[in-house]
Amino acid sequence: MEFALFGNPNTGKTSLFNILTDSYAYVGNWSGVTVEKKVGDLSNEKGQLIDLPGIYTINPLSKDEAVATEYLMNGTFHGIINIVDASQLLRNMQLTIQLLEFGAPLIIGLNMTDVAKSKGILVDPEKLSEKLGVTVVPIIARSGHGCDKLLKRLDEQNLHRSSIKIDYGPEIEKLIDEIIKLLPSYSKINRRWLAIQLIDGNFVVRNKLSEMMDFALIDYLIKDSEEKIKRQYGVKSISQWLFKKRQDFIQSVLDYCVTEQKNKKNSFTELIDAIVTHSVCGVIIFLELMFLIFKLTFDWLGSPLSDFLDGILSGPFSAAVERALEALQVSPFIQSLIIEGIIGGVGGVLVFVPQIFILFFFISLLEDSGYMSRIAVIMDRILELVGLNGKAFIPLIIGFGCNVPGIMGARTIEQPKERLLTILLTPLMSCSARLTVYSLFVSVFFEEHKALIVLSLYVLGIVVAIILAKLFSFFIRTEESIFVIELPPYRVPQVRTLLRSTWDKGKGFVKKAGTFILGGTVIIWLLTYVGPDGTNVQPDESFLALISQWIAPIFAPLGFGTWQAAASLFTGFLAKEIVVSSMNVIYFVPDGASLQHLLSGVFTPLSAYSFMVFILLYVPCLATVATIKKETGSRKWMYFSIVYGLIVAYTISFIIYQGGLLLGIGQ
Amino acid sequence: MKLTEGQIGAKYRICNLSNLNRIVQKRLLDLGVIEGVEVTCIRKMPFGGPYILEVCGQQISLRKKDVNCIEVEEM
Numbered sequence: 001m002e003f004a005l006f007g008n009p010n011t012g013k014t015s016l017f018n019i020l021t022d023s024y025a026y027v028g029n030w031s032g033v034t035v036e037k038k039v040g041d042l043s044n045e046k047g048q049l050i051d052l053p054g055i056y057t058i059n060p061l062s063k064d065e066a067v068a069t070e071y072l073m074n075g076t077f078h079g080i081i082n083i084v085d086a087s088q089l090l091r092n093m094q095l096t097i098q099l100l101e102f103g104a105p106l107i108i109g110l111n112m113t114d115v116a117k118s119k120g121i122l123v124d125p126e127k128l129s130e131k132l133g134v135t136v137v138p139i140i141a142r143s144g145h146g147c148d149k150l151l152k153r154l155d156e157q158n159l160h161r162s163s164i165k166i167d168y169g170p171e172i173e174k175l176i177d178e179i180i181k182l183l184p185s186y187s188k189i190n191r192r193w194l195a196i197q198l199i200d201g202n203f204v205v206r207n208k209l210s211e212m213m214d215f216a217l218i219d220y221l222i223k224d225s226e227e228k229i230k231r232q233y234g235v236k237s238i239s240q241w242l243f244k245k246r247q248d249f250i251q252s253v254l255d256y257c258v259t260e261q262k263n264k265k266n267s268f269t270e271l272i273d274a275i276v277t278h279s280v281c282g283v284i285i286f287l288e289l290m291f292l293i294f295k296l297t298f299d300w301l302g303s304p305l306s307d308f309l310d311g312i313l314s315g316p317f318s319a320a321v322e323r324a325l326e327a328l329q330v331s332p333f334i335q336s337l338i339i340e341g342i343i344g345g346v347g348g349v350l351v352f353v354p355q356i357f358i359l360f361f362f363i364s365l366l367e368d369s370g371y372m373s374r375i376a377v378i379m380d381r382i383l384e385l386v387g388l389n390g391k392a393f394i395p396l397i398i399g400f401g402c403n404v405p406g407i408m409g410a411r412t413i414e415q416p417k418e419r420l421l422t423i424l425l426t427p428l429m430s431c432s433a434r435l436t437v438y439s440l441f442v443s444v445f446f447e448e449h450k451a452l453i454v455l456s457l458y459v460l461g462i463v464v465a466i467i468l469a470k471l472f473s474f475f476i477r478t479e480e481s482i483f484v485i486e487l488p489p490y491r492v493p494q495v496r497t498l499l500r501s502t503w504d505k506g507k508g509f510v511k512k513a514g515t516f517i518l519g520g521t522v523i524i525w526l527l528t529y530v531g532p533d534g535t536n537v538q539p540d541e542s543f544l545a546l547i548s549q550w551i552a553p554i555f556a557p558l559g560f561g562t563w564q565a566a567a568s569l570f571t572g573f574l575a576k577e578i579v580v581s582s583m584n585v586i587y588f589v590p591d592g593a594s595l596q597h598l599l600s601g602v603f604t605p606l607s608a609y610s611f612m613v614f615i616l617l618y619v620p621c622l623a624t625v626a627t628i629k630k631e632t633g634s635r636k637w638m639y640f641s642i643v644y645g646l647i648v649a650y651t652i653s654f655i656i657y658q659g660g661l662l663l664g665i666g667q
Numbered sequence: 668m669k670l671t672e673g674q675i676g677a678k679y680r681i682c683n684l685s686n687l688n689r690i691v692q693k694r695l696l697d698l699g700v701i702e703g704v705e706v707t708c709i710r711k712m713p714f715g716g717p718y719i720l721e722v723c724g725q726q727i728s729l730r731k732k733d734v735n736c737i738e739v740e741e742m
Contacts, residue, residue, distance in 0.1 A: 056697035056698065061693055087724070090699060090724075240696060240701060247699075273726075277712070277719065279710075279711075280713070282712070376728075378712065380717045380728075380730065381712060381717070414690055414694075482691060483728070484733075485727065486727050487719065487725075487726040487727065487728060
C-alpha cells in the first residue's frame with residue numbers, strides 16, 4: 001500500500017515522516033521536474049509513505065507546490081495522511097477541506113497538541129472526527145507520541161472517504177453544476193473537486209484538463225459569476241469567496257470541538273526573536289554564528305578528528321594493506337594502483353568526512369530550529385538591492401553543504417527569473433567538496449589562521465555572488481520581486497531528525513568517494529603511471545604531464561603554472577574533491593602528511609590562496625552542472641554557468657596574485 | 668491609513684489588500700490574511716528592510732513596499 005503525506009509547511013511533516021518510516025526506500029525525482037521525491041518504508045512493513053512538499057492549499061503558487069497537486073491528481077496512492085497543526089487549525093484545515101473534497105481515503109494526524117495546549121487551545125479529536133467524517137489521531141510528531149497509533153490505523157477500516165460538502169452559496173453552486181456538465185465524462189477524478197479547483201484558478205488542474213477540452217465557455221461562466229459575487233457580497237475575488245466559505249465551515253467545526261482558554265503568548269520565541277532579529281544585533285549575531293560554526297568545523301572539532309582518521313589511514317591501515325599485498329605476491333602494478341592510487345587518492349578525500357558531517361550537522365540544525373527563515377528576513381534588504389529576495393539566501397546557505405540540493409532548494413522562490421538568478425549564483429557558494437582543498441592548503445600555509453582564511457573564502461563567494469547578481473539583473477530582467485515568508489515558532493531540534501538529516505546529506509559524499517572519486521583517481525593514476533616510454537615512468541614523463549603542460553602556462557599569471565596544478569584542476573570538474581586525490585596521486589605520496597610537506601615547496605602562501613580562490617569560483621562540478629540544466633530546463637544556462645565561472649575565477653585569482661606580488665605579501 | 672504609518676506593537680484591522688501585487692495577495696490569502704483580520708507590526712528591519720507582522724496567530728515577514736500597500740483602520 002502506498003500512502004501520501006500532505007500538510008502545511010512547518011507543521012512537523014518531516015518529523016512525522018522520519019518516525020513513521022524506517023528508511024528511505026529511495027530518493028528520486030518526480031517525472032518531468034527535478035523535485036526530490038522521498039519515499040520511505042513504513043516501520044510496520046505495511047507499505048510505503050511518500051513525502052510531499054509542504055503546501056497551504058491545493059492551488060499552487062511555486063513549482064515546488066505544484067508537485068503536490070500533480071501527485072494528488074496523477075499518483076497511485078491508497079490513502080492520504082493529512083498532518084495538521086492543532087495550534088493553527090483555522091489555516092491548516094483549508095488544505096484539509098480541499099483534500100476531503102477530493103474524496104480520497106484520508107486520516108488526520110492532529111499534530112502539536114502540546115504546543116496548542118500551552119497556547120490554551122484544547123482540541124477534541126473525537127468531535128473533530130465526527131464533524132469531518134474521517135479518523136483523527138492526536139500526535140506529537142517531535143517526540144513520537146501517538147505516532148504508533150496513527151501507524152496502526154493506516155488500514156482500510158480506518159481510512160474513510162468523507163462525505164462533507166461545503167455549501168459555496170447559490171451562485172457558485174450553480175456555476176459548479178454548469179462546469180461539471182462541461183467536463184470530459186471519462187475523468188476519474190471527483191468532478192465537483194475539479195470544478196471547484198478550476199473556479200479557484202488552479203493552473204495545474206487547468207493544464208491537465210486543457211488537453212481534453214476547450215475553456216472558452218468555462219472562463220466566461222467563471223468571469224460572469226465572479227462579477228456577480230463581487231457586486232452582491234463585496235468580496236475582492238472569487239478565490240477569496242471560496243476561502244471565506246471554507247473558513248465559515250471550519251469555524252463552525254472549531255466552535256464545536258475546540259475550547260480556547262486565555263491566549264498565552266509564546267514568550268520563548270519572542271525572547272529569541274527580540275535578539276536575533278534585532279535591527280543592529282541581528283546581522284552581527286548571524287555572522288558570529290557562522291564564524292562559530294566554522295571554528296567548530298575546522299579548528300575545535302573537525303581538524304582533530306580528520307587528523308586522527310588520517311593517522312590511521314596513512315599509517316597502520318596503509319602498512320597493513322601493503323603487507324597483505326606483498327604476502328599475496330600481487331604484481332607491482334596492482335600494488336602501486338592500490339597503495340598510491342586508491343588509498344592515497346580516495347583516502348586523501350575520506351579523511352575529510354568528519355569535517356563535512358559536522359558542517360552538514362550545523363546546516364540541519366539551522367534548518368530544523370526555525371532560524372533559517374529569520375536569516376531570510378535579515379538578509380532580504382541586501383539581496384533586494386541586487387534583484388533577489390531574502391528567500392534566495394536559504395538555497396545559498398544549503399549550497400555551503402552541497403550545491404546540488406541548494407539549486408533544488410531554489411524551487412521555493414515564486415518568481416521564475418529570481419529563481420534562475422539564484423540557481424546561477426548558488427555554485428559560487430563554497431560547498432563541502434571544496435572544503436577538502438582548503439583544509440589541505442590551510443594546514444600547510446595558514447596554520448595560525450585556519451578558520452579565518454576559510455571563512456574569507458566563503459565570504460568571497462557570497463560577495464562575488466552579490467556583485468554578479470547585480471550584473472546579471474541588467475540582462476535577466478526580473479519581474480517584480482516577491483517576498484512573503486512565514487516565521488515559524490522556534491523549536492528545540494530533535495536529535496533523531498537532526499542525525500537523520502545530517503546522514504541524508506552526508507551519505508552522498510561517502511558514496512561519491514566510492515564511485516566518482518575512485519574512478520577519477522584511478523584514471524589519473526593510470527595517466528601518471530603510463531607515458532610514451534612505457535609504464536612506471538617518471539611523473540614528469542607521464543601522459544598526464546605531457547597533456548597538462550599544454551594548459552599549465554595559462555595559469556602562470558595566477559601563480560600556479562605547474563602541470564600538476566593544471567592536471568588536478570582539469571579533473572576537479574568531475575568532483576572538486578578529486579583535486580585533492582589527484583594531487584595525492586600526482587606527487588606520488590601515499591598519505592596526506594607528506595603531501596603537505598611537498599606542497600610547501602611548490603606553492604607560496606600567496607599562490608596557495610590564489611589557487612583556493614580559483615577552486616572556489618571556477619566551473620561548477622559535473623553534478624551541479626547537470627542539476628542546473630535540469631532545473632533551468634536549458635543547455636544555454638548550463639554553458640553560461642561554466643563560462644562565467646571560468647572568467648570570474650581567472651580574473652579574481654589574477655588580481656589577487658598579481659596584487660599580492662606588487663604589495664609583496666605572502667611570498 | 669497605511670500599515671506603515673501605524674505604531675509598532677499596536678493592533679489594527681485590515682480594510683484593504685487590493686493594492687498589493689497579485690502573487691503577494693494570493694500567498695497572504697493562503698496564510699489566512701484577508702480584509703477584516705487583525706494585524707500587529709512587531710518589528711521592522713533597518714534601512715527600509717522587511718517588517719515582521721503578527722497576524723492570524725502567526726508571524727510573517729513582508730517587504731516595506733508591500734506593507735505600505737496594506738490599508739488598515741484603528742480598532
